[in-house]
Amino acid sequence: MRRAPSPLLALLPMLLVNGALLTCALASVFPLLWMLSVSLMPPGQASHLPPPLLPHGATLDNYRQLFALSGMGRSLFNSSLLAALCTLGSLCFNVSAGYAFAKLRFRGSQRLFAALLGALVIPGQVALIPLFLLLNALGLVDTYAGVLLPSLAGVFGIFLVRQYALSIPDELLEAARMDGANEFRIFFSVVLPALRPILVTLGLFSFLGSWNDFLWPLIVLERDELRTLPLALASLSREHVQDRELMMAGSVVTLLPALIVFLSLQRHYLAGLLAGSIKG
Amino acid sequence: MNAARAGWIFVTPALLALSVFFLLPVLGGFVLSLTDFDLYTLADVHNLRFVGLRNYVRLLETPLFWRALANTVFFVVAGVPTSIAVSLATALLLHSRLARWSKVFRTALFAPVVTTLVAVAVIWMYLLHTRYGFVNYALGLLGVPRIDWLGDPHFAMPAIALFAVWKNFGYNMVIFLAALQAIPEDLYEAARIDGATPAQQLRFVTLPALAPTLLLVSLLTVAGYFQLFAEPYVMTQGGPLQSTTSVLYLMYEDGFQSWNLGSASAVAFVLFFLLFLLTRLQVALARRWSAA
Numbered sequence: 001m002r003r004a005p006s007p008l009l010a011l012l013p014m015l016l017v018n019g020a021l022l023t024c025a026l027a028s029v030f031p032l033l034w035m036l037s038v039s040l041m042p043p044g045q046a047s048h049l050p051p052p053l054l055p056h057g058a059t060l061d062n063y064r065q066l067f068a069l070s071g072m073g074r075s076l077f078n079s080s081l082l083a084a085l086c087t088l089g090s091l092c093f094n095v096s097a098g099y100a101f102a103k104l105r106f107r108g109s110q111r112l113f114a115a116l117l118g119a120l121v122i123p124g125q126v127a128l129i130p131l132f133l134l135l136n137a138l139g140l141v142d143t144y145a146g147v148l149l150p151s152l153a154g155v156f157g158i159f160l161v162r163q164y165a166l167s168i169p170d171e172l173l174e175a176a177r178m179d180g181a182n183e184f185r186i187f188f189s190v191v192l193p194a195l196r197p198i199l200v201t202l203g204l205f206s207f208l209g210s211w212n213d214f215l216w217p218l219i220v221l222e223r224d225e226l227r228t229l230p231l232a233l234a235s236l237s238r239e240h241v242q243d244r245e246l247m248m249a250g251s252v253v254t255l256l257p258a259l260i261v262f263l264s265l266q267r268h269y270l271a272g273l274l275a276g277s278i279k280g
Numbered sequence: 281m282n283a284a285r286a287g288w289i290f291v292t293p294a295l296l297a298l299s300v301f302f303l304l305p306v307l308g309g310f311v312l313s314l315t316d317f318d319l320y321t322l323a324d325v326h327n328l329r330f331v332g333l334r335n336y337v338r339l340l341e342t343p344l345f346w347r348a349l350a351n352t353v354f355f356v357v358a359g360v361p362t363s364i365a366v367s368l369a370t371a372l373l374l375h376s377r378l379a380r381w382s383k384v385f386r387t388a389l390f391a392p393v394v395t396t397l398v399a400v401a402v403i404w405m406y407l408l409h410t411r412y413g414f415v416n417y418a419l420g421l422l423g424v425p426r427i428d429w430l431g432d433p434h435f436a437m438p439a440i441a442l443f444a445v446w447k448n449f450g451y452n453m454v455i456f457l458a459a460l461q462a463i464p465e466d467l468y469e470a471a472r473i474d475g476a477t478p479a480q481q482l483r484f485v486t487l488p489a490l491a492p493t494l495l496l497v498s499l500l501t502v503a504g505y506f507q508l509f510a511e512p513y514v515m516t517q518g519g520p521l522q523s524t525t526s527v528l529y530l531m532y533e534d535g536f537q538s539w540n541l542g543s544a545s546a547v548a549f550v551l552f553f554l555l556f557l558l559t560r561l562q563v564a565l566a567r568r569w570s571a572a
Contacts, residue, residue, distance in 0.1 A: 024366075032391065032403075034407070046406070047412045051417050094294060097294035100291045105284065116298075121555075123503065125507060126306050126309050126549060128548070129535050134305060149297075150301040154298075214397060215532070230398035258394055266387065270390075274458050
């Protein structure tokens, strides 16, 4: 006769699965929480053994010093401005193209779209050096425009919008045409409202892409006043590697806006990630 | 105005931008890689000379290039399978019927993906600090002697790979999770009726259903890991003893520190060519594997 398993034994798989998840989740967020904690410590406190977890006598001095000494405020402004403009630019350039590829049959549109997708195999790094020379010739090196121009239109953005726009019913567009609306009118009053969720997703990807970008701004920006947060942080870390409390405050300032934006729009971000990965 | 005409008008801005800021530079990059474009050319374009494939030949004769390639390959070979394994394991855990609060866990596991690389690289520099870092402290509790993670040529690249896995695994985890949720419940039902254990269900139902996703994820991840740059730039500056100099790092140094833009373009195209071959190889292997 079989005995019923003891309640503890029945609970064991549940405990194992959730225990493993908790461990992994802690490993994921621990560095971020530790950063926040160290950023509030008085200078030098983190360099002790055992490494302290929580600040003793928490202070905002590191943040004060950060903004006073290193032009971090200016970098915060630069990053915000560039990310906002990049989001706007990406919406202006990619949305109409994505919609046209989905719904406006024009000669060669299919082949053109296939060619764009094919271009995805080319890593962007191949274009960096000539792009630098091109912007240099245009006098745009070391300007905001130099950072922005290459990120205006993107194959990924066009693809994202096109996939979503395919779901707009043709009858809706036809009805508007019957009513005598021209194509621009249809785009603004019928298509854009229908595309709203994907506009949020595209905007979010553009914003975070610009906010987190490193290599291109590193190449194209030289003046300190134009530096974005990642550039400022990278150069700060070369000068102030010993001041870990200060460096952690710098990391908080760099990370927090991106994390807040992501957390408040998480659903849209994950939707875009999945839509973008089903291209294979 | 008809719809076809509007179509052209709607795609033209994006096509123009892509042509000028992507297509043209890519083609220009190849031409550039066949020249000796350097600081003198930047000052006066008349110094430009066409050198044919000499940049490529010289590159293949440079020990540092092979070193950078070996470092990058090590990073890919160590990082990609680890990253995919962690992604798959966490996706399976999140998908498990036993998981509680899986939304909260998912957000926590995914958070590193959206973080700014430079900022988290700085955090990890301190976590990996030889004396005051948490990693060595935790290992010390287990009796492991201190490791100079970023200062020892044997450990620097593994440490960077570990960091990269922490930063990136959530991306593929979300893709795997969606693929798991798309597997029809009937398949598991049928397997259970046939008496399959959970392990057998994983082996004969879950994994085969995930095969296409696995191919996609490995293509994207290999391509991403080959473009290693910011991690060594921030954490090790390519050192110690050039043990973390990646191909892209070499291109940056050659191009934008030494201003050898011609030969740096050759580095970029070699990277592109290798990635292209590797993608082909992976697809071919996957075909053979699924045919077998």
